[in-house]
Amino acid sequence: MTGESKMAFERISTGIETLDEILHGGLTRDRLYLVEGTPGTGKTTFGLQFLLAGRDRGEKGIYVTLSETKEELIGxxxxxxxxxxxxxxxELLNPEDAAGRAQYTMFEPSEVELGSTVGEVQKQVEAMKPQRIVFDSLSEMRLLSQGALRYRRQILALKQFFVGRGCTTLLLDDKATGGEDQQLQSLAHGVIRLEQRLTDYGNERRNLRVIKHRGSDFIGGAHDVQLMRGGMQVFPRATVDTSPWFADGRVISSGLDSLDQLLGGGITEGSSTLLLGPAGVGKSSMGVQFAVEAAKRGERAVLFEFEESDNALLTRSEGLGLPLRKYIDDGSIAVRHLPAGEIAPNEFAMKVRSEVAEDAQGRKTTVVLIDSLNGYLSSMPHENFLVVQLHDILNYLGKRGIATFLVVAQHGMMGHGMGTPVDTSYLADAVILFRYFEAAGEIHRAISVVKNRTANHERTIREFGLSDQGLEIGQPLTNFRGVLAGTPEFIGPRDVLLDPREASPE
Known part of the structure; x- marks a missing residue:
């Protein structure tokens, strides 16, 4: 490959690492790109990040502005x-020149001679020889052109001028005319669209889409965007994951012999387990049990909490004799609270991927708890296909040998009225079912494994207890009535039951 052809395919960073991943390496050097979006979508921030990335690599950059002053950009x-x-x-529209032309009236862009305006830009480029240029904005160029034909010819001339001088150019368009400018899109080497929409609850949602990138593949679809201090963050809809399957079938113990026996030996690494049952029955406590046991082995666990506060989680765990605080303090267990209505689905997926990386002490993450799927669905009520995205997350974690536990609270406490917000049982490799049952006028808890693809599990129903000694798994209970009807009642001898009065609340 010649040096000239190599330059034609050389990539440069956009200044946003995850966007470079979406573009499979970044933007092609020495090309002209269109960045379009309505006001407030982050075009100016994107343009500045693009120039800053070039500056950090020793490249010269120019920000040509017709719509904002230098002071506003610095702000x-x-x-x-x-x-x-x-x-x-x-600044193409110098405030002092504007005052001289219009005295105390508002400066009209249409009064400026287009040729001289563009000529100023060309002179500056010739003098500085920059590698990156941001042109903000094209709506002002339309007004200066005073006609569609002249506007198109001018954009084409700018493209030829910039490209011929080794410049990678971003043209920012605020879509002031409404609709899509397909002629402009056809001239650009690539098109990136920024969008925002208002939801019924929470912040507005921002998205980024790559409409085209000539000569290159990219990850299509809508990618979530957040504007925050530090710039624009882009959360890809999907990632290019070519890593091999790391799991080798190792069985992870729960730390409770009776529970491991119920599961057919334990939980296989890389598998996903659904903890299913009514509120307060002990599902979250079971997830914390696996996390604490991983920490005891010198491994790492991550808990994603959509509902419970730090105080409630720690108080409940301490009441069960689980030293959660100790392992949080030494970094073995990380707890991440996610605000309802504020997090986007791709953002959550990105958080999961970043959190399960090996920590500074070299501890490998082996357990992830998502508590709960009800909170996950409720925090993003306007999003579709969350279950499909959840499947991608589970596949990503599974390839890395991470055992994932998903808490799902069923509606209702018992009986025919119980239901789940969404059927995710087909996603899980194992399903642990929790139930309340009645015995001798008292409420007890029951646990059973209804599915485990990776082991020959028990089919029995055992009693499940929560006390200050931790989680307790009783002996198999053989005398039940009404289990399939959803109202299990124990009719066997009382002396085989755990004392529910010794149990502490979940």
């Missing part, structure tokens, strides 16, 4: 904690 940069030192800001 935007400062709000993100950035310095624009080393980036040249070229």
């Amino acid at each position: 935007i940069a400062q709000s993100h904690g950035w310095s624009l030192d080393g980036i040249y800001i070229h």
Whole structure:
């Protein structure tokens, strides 16, 4: 490959690492790109990040602005904690010139001669020889052109001028005319669209879509975007995951012999387990049990909490004799609380992927708890296909040998009215079912394994207890009535039951 052809396929960073992944390496150098979106979607922030990434690599950059002043751009940069030192800001509409032309009236862009305006940009490019240029915004260019034909010719001329001088150019368009400018899209080498929509609850949702990127593949679809201090963050809809399957079939113990026996030996690494039952029956406590046991082995666990606060989680765990606080303090267990209505689905998937990486002490994450799927679904009520995305998350964790536990609270306490918010049992390799049952006028808990693809599990129903001594699994209970009807009642001898009065609440 010649040096010239190699340059044609060379990639440069957008300044956003995850967007580079979406573009399979970044933008093609020495090309012109269109970044379009309505006001407030983050175009200016994106443009600044693009130039800052170039500056950090020793490349010269120019921000050509027709819509914002230099002071406004510096203010935007400062709000993100950035310095624009080393980036040249070229104002096409100089405030002093505008005052001279229009006295005390608002300056009209249409009064400016287009040729001289563009000529200023070309002179600056010739003098500085930058590698990156951001042109903000094209809506002003449309007004200056005063006609569709002249506007298209001018954009084409700019494209040829910039590309011929080794410039990678971003044209920002605020879509002031409404609809899509397909002629402009056809001229650009690539098109990136920024969108936002308002939901019934929580913050507005922002998305990024790559419409086209000539000569290159990319990850299509809508990718979640967050604008925060530090710039734009993009959360890919999917990642290119070519890693092999790491799990080798090792069985993970729960730390309770009777529970391991019920499961057919334990939980296989890389598998997913559904903890299913009514509220308060002990599902979350079971998940914490596996997390604490992983920490005892010198491994790491991550708990994603959609509902329970730190205080409630720690108080409940201490009441069960589970030293959760100890392992949180030494970093063996990480607890991540996710605010309802504020997190986007791709953002959550990205958090999961980043959290399960090996920590500084070299501890490998082997257990992940998502508590609960009800909270997961409720925190993103306007999103579709969350279960499909959950399947991708489980596949990602499974390939890395991580055992995942999913808590699902069924509606109702018992009887025919019990139901689940969504059927996810087909996603899980194992399903542990929790139930309340009646015996001698008292409420007891029952546990059974109804599915385990990786082991020959017990088919028995055992009593399940929670006390200050931890989780207790009783002997198989053989005298039940009404289990399939959803109202189990124990009719056997009382002396085989655990004392529910010794149990502490979940």
